[in-house]
Amino acid sequence: MSRRFQNAADSQFSDNWDRLAQAIREIHRKNASILSFEELYRNAYNMVLHKNGDKLYNGVREVITQHLEEVAKDQVVPAFPVSGASSSQANSANGAGGANFLKVLKSVWEDHTTCMLMIRDILMYMDRVYAKSANVPLVYELGLELFRDTIVRSTIYPIQTHLLDVLLNQILLERENEIIDRSNIKASMDMLLELTDTSAKDSVYATDFEGRFLETSAEYYRVEGQMLVGECDAPEYMKKVEKRLNEEEQRVRHYLSQTTEPKIRSIVEEELISKHLKTVIEMENSGLIPMLRNEKMDDLGRMYKLFGRVIKGHEEMKTAISNYIRELGKDINETVSNSASTATAGESHTAGDRQTGTSVAIRWVQDVLDLKDKFDKVQNLALSNDKAFQTAFNEAFEFFINKNLKSPEFISLFIDDNLKKGLKGKTEEEVDNVLDKTITLFRFIGEKDVFERYYKQHLAKRLLLGRSVSDDAERGMIGKLKIECGYQFTTKLEGMFNDMRISTDTMTDFKDYLEKSALERPKLDLSVTVLTSTFWPMNLSASPRCNFPAEITKACDTFQRFYLARHSGRRLTWQSNMGSADIRATFNARKHDINVSTYQMVILLMFNDLSPSQSLSYETIKGESDIPEADLKRNLQSLACAKYKILVKEPKGKEIEPGDKFYFNSDFTCQLQRIKIQTVASKVETEGERKDTREKVEEARKHQTEAAIVRIMKDRKTMDHNLLIAEVTKQLQPRFVPNPAMIKKRIEALIEREYLERAPGDRRVYNYLA
Amino acid sequence: MTSFKPVSVVLRNDYIQSTDDSIDKIFQDLLNACRSGDLERVESLVRNYSAPINKTDIWQCSPLYLACLCGHYKVVTFLLENGARCERDTFEGERFQLLLDYKFSKAVDESQPYFKFLTLLYDQPLNTFSDVVFKLSSYEEIHAHRCILYARSKYFANKFETTWRNHDFIEVLESQWHPTCFRGILRYLYTSEIVAITKDLETQMISLCQNFELDSLTERYTENKISKKEVQVLDKLESQELRKDFEKFFKNNLLSKKYMKDDDETSSNEPSSNEPSSNEPSSNNILNSRELQGLTQADICIQIEQEIFPCHKAFLTKRSEYFNVIITGPFAESQHMDTIYYENRLIPKITISDYCTPEIFALILEFIYTDKCDIPPNLSYQVLIEADKFLLDRLKSLASIVLTNQLEPIEDIYTLMRAALDLNVDRLEQWCSRWFAEHIEEVLEDQRFLELIQESAHSIYKREETDSLPIIDDIRFWLSKKYGVLDNLDKNGRVNEDEESFTWEIEYNRILERIDKVLEQLELDA
Secondary structure: OOHHHHOOOHHHHHHHHHHHHHHHHHHHOOOHHHOOHHHHHHHHHHHHHOOOHHHHHHHHHHHHHHHHHHHHHHHHHHHOOOOOOOOHHHHHHHHHHHHHHHHHHHHHHHHHHHHHHHHHHHOHHHHHHHHHHHOOOOHHHHHHHHHHHHHHOOOOOOHHHHHHHHHHHHHHHHHOOOOOOHHHHHHHHHHHHHOEEOOOOEEHHHHHHHHHHHHHHHHHHHHHHHHHHHHOOHHHHHHHHHHHHHHHHHHHHHHOOOOHHHHHHHHHHHHHHHHHHHHHHOOOOOOHHHHHHOOOHHHHHHHHHHHOOOOOHHHHHHHHHHHHHHHHHHHHHHHHHHHHHHHHHOOOOOHHHHHHHHHHHHHHHHHHHHHHHHHHHHHHHOOOOOHHHHHHHHHHHHHHHHHOOOHHHHHHHHHHHHHHHOOOOOOHHHHHHHHHHHHHHHHHOOOHHHHHHHHHHHHHHHHHOOOOOOHHHHHHHHHHHHHHHOHHHHHHHHHHHHHHHHHHHHHHHHHHHHHHOOOOOOOOOOOOOOOOOOOOOOOOOOOOOOOOOHHHHHHHHHHHHHHHHHOOOOOOOOOOOOOEEEEEEEOOOOEEEEEEEHHHHHHHHHHHHOOOOOEEEHHHHHHHHOOOHHHHHHHHHHHHOOOOOOEEEEOOOOOOOOOOEEEEOOOOOOOOOEEEOOOOOOOOOOHHHHHHHHHHHHHHHHHHHHHHHHHHHHHHOEEEHHHHHHHHHHHHOOOOOOOHHHHHHHHHHHHHOOOEEEOOOOOOEEEEOO | OOOOOOOOOOOOOOOOOOOHHHHHHHHHHHHHHHHHOOHHHHHHHHHHHOOOOOOOOOOOOOHHHHHHHOOOHHHHHHHHHOOOOOOOOOHHHHHOHHHHHOOOOOOOOOOHHHHHHHHHHHHOHHHOOOOEEEEOOOOOEEEEOHHHHHHHOHHHHHHHHOOOOOOOEEEOOOOOOOHHHHHHHHHHHHHOOOOOOOHHHHHHHHHHHHHOOOHHHHHHHHOOOOOHHHHHHHHHHHHHHHHHHHHHHHHHHHHHHOEEOOHHHHHHHHHHHHOOOOOOOHHHHHHHHHOOOOOOOOOEEEEEOOEEEEEOHHHHHHHOHHHHHHHHOOOHHHHOOEEEEEOOEEEEEEEEOOOOOHHHHHHHHHHHHHOOOOOOHHHHHHHHHHHHHOOOHHHHHHHHHHHHOOOOOOOOHHHHHHHHHHHOOHHHHHHHHHHHHHOHHHHOOOHHHHHHHHHHHHHOOOOOOOOOOHHHHHHHHHHHHHOOOOOOOOOOOOOOOOOOOOHHHHHHHHHHHHHHHHHHHOOOOO
16 A cells, blocks of 8 residues: 555644634635645645545534624624614614614625635545535535525524614615615615525525515505505606606615516515505596596506506406496497487488488597597507407497497488588598598498498489499498408499499490481480399389380480390380489579489479460379379478479478479579489488388398308208307308397298208207208 | 456456457446546546446447436536547537536547646636737737747747747737637637637638647638638648647657756755845856756746756646645645745745655656656556646546556555556456455465455445455456356355366366355354
8 A cells, every 4th residue: 555645643633623724814814825725725635635525524513613703793683773773763873773784794604605616726636526425515605595594584682683674674664765875775685585495495595584674564555555645646656656657666786686586576576566456447537547537658558568468457457447348338329319309300311310310320420539539648648559459449339339320320311411422621641531431431331231221322423413422432432341351241332333343334424326327316414223133122022103204205215225235135224213304494584504403304394385364283293194102292492492492382381281382483594504303312310211221121131141041051961950150140240140039030031941940859950951 | 256247348458458348348237337427436437447437339329429428517528628529510519508617629538637727728828827929019918928929839939949048928920819819729729629710710710820829720811712621631630730739749849848846956046035036156157057058938847855846827727736735735835935046037846745756756746747647667656646646537547557557566465456446456356356256265375365355344344244255256257257157156155066167167166165264263254
């Protein structure tokens, strides 16, 4: 064996150890610079090499422990802050005492770590060779453990209690807006973070401090929350909460562990937001609704941000805002029904009343649009376009819009108004803008088929009477609807446009035909629009009769011959109620070109054969023309009672009564050469008309429902009742919301007609019969 | 009960001559240890058996890859520190953040810690005792180490010997030395890494390379189309070149400059620390004469016994924790340093009065400066001891390789065995066991062998009864190898004897009997 190793004797061991122990003491006395590293290293090396690593390790532990105990007694304990000073009067004094205590602790900690680094240097060999094989902590870690057990968690002195109290107290002081020395607290926190609790495998900070900190914080904010809710209005409260949240975040950043951040944040959120959600939202004069009413976007935005931090926050806000929208919507609906009821109060439906009906519709749509604008703005500026809020708002709008049964008609009327009014001062872009917005309302309508029906009617009138702003605008609108509902929804509408175009071509051909043919040319220019009956909203069978004067009948016949020759197998029906005519009338003063409806033309032509003094009675006109009574009255009204009085009625009056007599007003004067006699067009429907429309819609729905049932059953062959209902509802949803009872009726009708049967074993199941 | 414990690792007497078979076994073992995260096993295999750290198995898995895959952070750290190769664009490179910290690069191979050290010097000159500043402009100052530049570049060596000899602060025109280019060149000088530069700087870079007379670097920047494979080869050449440069610098400029301290000098040194350079006594002349061929650029001297070694703080402190504390720590050595006048500079001198001899210290320095060490066999034992003491693990395994490459022990076999056990050098321990097996007849007569066994038994006194003595197991294993009976042993570790048994089989059983008898005498059961 090596002589060198043999030399390792006990005496040498104790000699080595004595030197090392002495050196460690010197290090504690801050005298490292007198120690020879080389020699100390060699001592430690020899001890470990000669299998005395454990003795060395334990010896070091003892020396350090001894030193730390002295430090605890001589430095830490005397610095204890005055105890029993937790009452508020003594706060500041305690604060200063506490700060001093922390300062002492900081310097003790710094000394300790510096010393441990030096001790580690000396014992480098022990760390590498002994600690590893003996599976004990490295000497620096050992130092941390000893510091933890001897100082921080001393069993002899209440250091831990004082430390925690002082720390919590300092934080309390800072919350109360006093200036504290953060660097001292930071040092203590760093110390607690660096020390680990062996059993919990976590820092002493987490085991000893964090829990208490969170507890006291929760208590503090519980009290503060209750106090603030009583004292402040909503915006102020939220500002304070925001400030607190910021402060806590800063605190964590400055001197706590980052791991505490989410915990303390959730405590503040719980105590200051969650617990007072409802109270703040419902605060009178300053809560959510007043904010919306006064468009306090900043406050709303703040509320959105703050409440978003807690689980129920946005939920509550959403509900509150939706309810508010519903309420406002209800108000809008009510004003409509009020004005409607005043309108219907008079029982009779004069032109004037109808006008107000239209304006009511337009105002309703405008109000809804304004409301929508307002909440879009809120959504945009305060709610950062939160999708969830958007959905809730949409639901609310949908709810109240569908509450108003007339909404599809109103919206169609509104569109009609804009497409007609375009010429009256609004630029095309503005109109387009309005229509875009209207489309968003259209989305909310549940009964899209009803809307379609009204739109068709209004469009037909616009097209036939040449009232629409421009083809582009109309087509643009249809394009928008197409995007919303798909091509099926708009094929008929597009078909109407098609008819218009083809008719123009047809008319050119007709003129050529007339020129080339040897036939006698009619005395008037006839312009015919051929409409495909399925596209247009007119009722064929109920097409109003009317006796045309001879010349016109002749012209019509000529066209009919021309047309049928080209398209065999078609049938033409004249829609006299939809046409218009330009006639030249000679008055005493001058000649005028008058644009009138077909009916009016028929009426006026009757006066052609009369001398100015002769009159025609209402009954005569009615008998000769065979115009339906309602139409006749309306047309006479616009000829005799409106702005341009082409006819004179006797007796005078606004209403047309049986027995009235009419004269041609040859004294009529007017500045304009061309005069247009207004016919009352596209008005809100009367109750009767509405019933009619309703019935038509119901009828159409029956067919659609049956078609859907058959389509589904053909595919599935056998299906359970509930599933079938669900599937049918799903398919029809885009057009209207079918009601289950109705579907059930349709199923029964189909069973009667033997499209379906009930399954023999189970009455709830249907089979498809091919 | 006696039972035969097969040793899982087959030791090779000579690493270089060993069969492929045993390398494979060691390598398999390493792979398994990397999978299971057995750090100690990995350490032992790499340090003591030179397990091929960068080999891959039939599925192209390297030890590093497996350790990464199985999430053994410490094993990965160890592998990287000991030269596991890892390229940025491979799977390993992508998956592990730690790899990034190692600044691995194409040039780095089995000498990872060495290149890591050089990279550190480059990255943090201010923390590593840089001693020269290049001021390129009012805001661009680049710090560097004279010794590195001196060793790596003739241009700088020449400048430091002449114009810049006494200048620590060198002002250069930015227009001549573009900062980015200069940094790139510094990086190359420090680590042999060649950094990519943008097109617009190419001309400047090339002219700067030419200015510094760096031919191979100039070529690399001029030649633009080289294949990836060629780049690898060239990079490898560059890193070899860098090693050569440092080896040359160490041999020619440092080692040759060590000198004997004479009493005369001691006396002259004292005033020199206080007085400026002007009229130096004779010693200065002696020093000057030593400076004839090249300079050391030393910023510290280490005295061992009567010999003085000029050294560099950068190397000493960053390559050895021990010297780091000596030089920068709060203890007496650094607080009360002697100074010495050397190469026109006043530099500190530290005396190490440990057992270490100048001879050994020169070897340690060689290792510190060049990451390799030609250890003469007769010194290998001392180097092993000192390397352990200074916690230079790599040098320790280099020494153990030299020791175990000898046919006969260069020290007393029991001393070696003791050292192997004390210093935990598996490779040496196996070598000794094998030697014992080969000389079993004599050894069994030797009282010291019996003591060794007894001690071995004591050291594992707390063991379970069925446990065996590692030393005896190892010897039995080597015996079975020696007699070629490894494959047909019964459960008692004996060969079944019958009429057809070979004589050596009978011989083998007889020796085992003897060992058992000795153990019985010692009242041990193994």
